[in-house]
Amino acid sequence: xxxxxxxxxVRFGGVHALDDVSxxxxxxxxxxxxxxxxxxxxxxxxxxxxxxxxxxxxxxIDGTGTAGASPAQFRARGVVRTFQNLRVYDxxxxxxxxxxxxxxxxxxxxxxxxRWVAQSLGLPRARARQREAEEHSAVALERVGLSHRIRHxxxxxxxxxxxxxxxxxxxxxxxxxxxxxxxTAGLSPNEAATLLDAAMEVAGSRPDTALVLIEHRLxxxxxxxxxxxxxxxxxxxxxxxxxxxxRDPELIRVYxxxxxx
Amino acid sequence: MNxxxxxxxxxxxxxxxxxxxxxxxxxxxxxxxxxxxxxILAAGVIVLFNAGDPFTxxxxxxxxxxxxxxxxxxxxxGFAGIFNLSQxxxxxxxxxxxxxxxxxxxxxxxxxxxxxxxVASIFGVLMGFVAVRxxxxxFAFASIAFTIxxxxxxxxxxxxxxxxxxxxxxxxxxxxxxRIATGRDSxxxxxxxxxxxxxVTHRVTRSFFGRAMLAVNHDEMSAKxxxxxxxxxxxxxxxxxxxxxxxxxxxxxxxxxxxxxxxFSTVLSMNVTLWSIxxxxxxxxxxxxxxxxxxxxxxxxxAIVDYRLxxxxxxxxxAVYLRGGVLRRPSWMRLPxxxx
Numbered sequence: 001x002x003x004x005x006x007x008x009x010v011r012f013g014g015v016h017a018l019d020d021v022s023x024x025x026x027x028x029x030x031x032x033x034x035x036x037x038x039x040x041x042x043x044x045x046x047x048x049x050x051x052x053x054x055x056x057x058x059x060x061i062d063g064t065g066t067a068g069a070s071p072a073q074f075r076a077r078g079v080v081r082t083f084q085n086l087r088v089y090d091x092x093x094x095x096x097x098x099x100x101x102x103x104x105x106x107x108x109x110x111x112x113x114x115r116w117v118a119q120s121l122g123l124p125r126a127r128a129r130q131r132e133a134e135e136h137s138a139v140a141l142e143r144v145g146l147s148h149r150i151r152h153x154x155x156x157x158x159x160x161x162x163x164x165x166x167x168x169x170x171x172x173x174x175x176x177x178x179x180x181x182x183x184t185a186g187l188s189p190n191e192a193a194t195l196l197d198a199a200m201e202v203a204g205s206r207p208d209t210a211l212v213l214i215e216h217r218l219x220x221x222x223x224x225x226x227x228x229x230x231x232x233x234x235x236x237x238x239x240x241x242x243x244x245x246x247r248d249p250e251l252i253r254v255y256x257x258x259x260x261x
Numbered sequence: 262m263n264x265x266x267x268x269x270x271x272x273x274x275x276x277x278x279x280x281x282x283x284x285x286x287x288x289x290x291x292x293x294x295x296x297x298x299x300x301i302l303a304a305g306v307i308v309l310f311n312a313g314d315p316f317t318x319x320x321x322x323x324x325x326x327x328x329x330x331x332x333x334x335x336x337x338x339g340f341a342g343i344f345n346l347s348q349x350x351x352x353x354x355x356x357x358x359x360x361x362x363x364x365x366x367x368x369x370x371x372x373x374x375x376x377x378x379x380v381a382s383i384f385g386v387l388m389g390f391v392a393v394r395x396x397x398x399x400f401a402f403a404s405i406a407f408t409i410x411x412x413x414x415x416x417x418x419x420x421x422x423x424x425x426x427x428x429x430x431x432x433x434x435x436x437x438x439x440r441i442a443t444g445r446d447s448x449x450x451x452x453x454x455x456x457x458x459x460x461v462t463h464r465v466t467r468s469f470f471g472r473a474m475l476a477v478n479h480d481e482m483s484a485k486x487x488x489x490x491x492x493x494x495x496x497x498x499x500x501x502x503x504x505x506x507x508x509x510x511x512x513x514x515x516x517x518x519x520x521x522x523x524x525f526s527t528v529l530s531m532n533v534t535l536w537s538i539x540x541x542x543x544x545x546x547x548x549x550x551x552x553x554x555x556x557x558x559x560x561x562x563x564a565i566v567d568y569r570l571x572x573x574x575x576x577x578x579x580a581v582y583l584r585g586g587v588l589r590r591p592s593w594m595r596l597p598x599x600x601x
Contacts (some may be wrong), residue, residue, distance in 0.1 A: 026599075049486065074489030087475065087483035104488040106469040120470040121461070146405055169487065193443070 001062050002026040003048055003079070003177055003210070006222070008057035010234075017043040018204050019234040027176060029210045030200075032225030032242060034218065036255055039231040041214045042084060046177050048082045050074035063178075075104055078176035082166045082183060084214075090155035094146065097154050097165055098137040101172040106133055125202065138171035141165075144198040160191035164198060171202045178203040179212045184220065192220070200224060222246050229252060281422040297459060299547065317561075318444030322516050323452040324556040326509045328351075328457040331536045331552030332545050333505035338534060340466055341498035341540030342478030343392045347404035348533040350411040351381040351503035353525025354511025357415060360428045360520055370434040374511045381507020382500045384411075389499030393492050408530045415522035417587050427521030434515045447516035455549075458505045463545055465501065474498055535573065539580045 003025045010018040018040045025031050034039050046052040047059060050071040060064050061077045088097050106129060119126040128252050144164040149157060157165065162207030163183060170178060180199060184192035202212040215221045221228060221242065228238045228245040232254040238245055245251065330352050337343045355377035362373040391403050416425040433442050441450055465471060476484035477494045484491060514520055540551030559569055
């Protein structure tokens, strides 16, 4: 039971965005990912969620391979994510945005199933399922402190609220691996704390889920994660306990870029 | 003390107690459906008791079918955001499939209806795969090409379609003993067809699939992240929207008993998309009113007939101005009732 990346490499033309990266994320883990801009953190996350296909190496979820799988299939196997840049739907209500996160459950998983037809035609059983999904959504919104915004147009939310909405959307359905790409970027320290508390509450405290957190503020990652990895130029440089990684001289070398640091 | 409230339907159990969500349960609102049903019934009663004039009945029948194809276009064009300029072709494919099946093969109405839906949806699915590859104006060009191909095929396959002179001699059909022989029967059948198309479109667009189509339309990356398959959504949207157009086409054949290739040329396809833009691509009632209303007015107000293209142009300009441009993706808001 884990996501395993084995010697994963991603090349864009001549650029090695990821180079021979192997790592395992098991349920209960909170994996902090740090590294300078362009070091391959987001590329790793895109691989783990099916958005990029590795040029070399492989990724498996719970022991089965993912060759050729689409992001939707990764989602079906329990991988959910957020984006570095906000990707919520301003035109929809807050509730509808969260309901989108229940797509997998409402559609019955497979593409064209009886449940799919029943649900899109609104047959009797489907209404109960829709109501259930709305109740789940309300719970997910309460967890991130957005209950009072449920009926609002998403475009009217503040930046910080939208960030929390994105987390509610990612965690509303069944998931086991939550991947967060710089969730606190652009937030005030206060907002960042609220958001991370919410994320830790849904994922960090449950033994059956794992959290992968890309984060620039070192003190935050160190305090939240159970394990940390440092990336530099597409390679995984160090992996270890947060306190050890934070003290490692490599870290300073990577961030300052000096060979003699 | 400690009088624990009996949980009611709509309550959500959370760590902090119960959270009332009853106000949220209106997304599958049936108010729209109710109003449309009342409007159709009222119109039907008025027509059935007053309009004896066969010309008016025929215009109303065509207007209802045009309204139906405009409503079903909102699935692919309005919700999925596919710049579909070939709705008239799927209508035509359905109409010709029914004509050939009823006249030359001699099948009963229900079989012809299923045949029309099947033919139109097969071509719709094919165009859906095109829509996966081509976006926006590129798909618009492909769909115009498709429309031209279909019109040319209808003209140039005389052994199948009777060619450019049109398909004559379609026999009157019998639906469980109901013969669609008079203008009134035709109007009634078209009204039933329109209602079916409207209800199916309404249900589908209000379901999780409608939400998935909007998601794919507005941000594919985000849609993928929540597990929506972009390919599947686009293909099914095209297939469904075409299947409903095929159904309407079958009804056109059995009510008019004469069809010709020029009925389904690029002119009709372009018009359907224009009506949709005028009525609002994601507004089902707007689409129905624009599609049906403009068809009816064009045939009835002879005084404006010479200027109808100019008038249509002005109306489109107004619609575009109000909605922020044809090329801007149609945006749509879905808010629970009682929202600001």
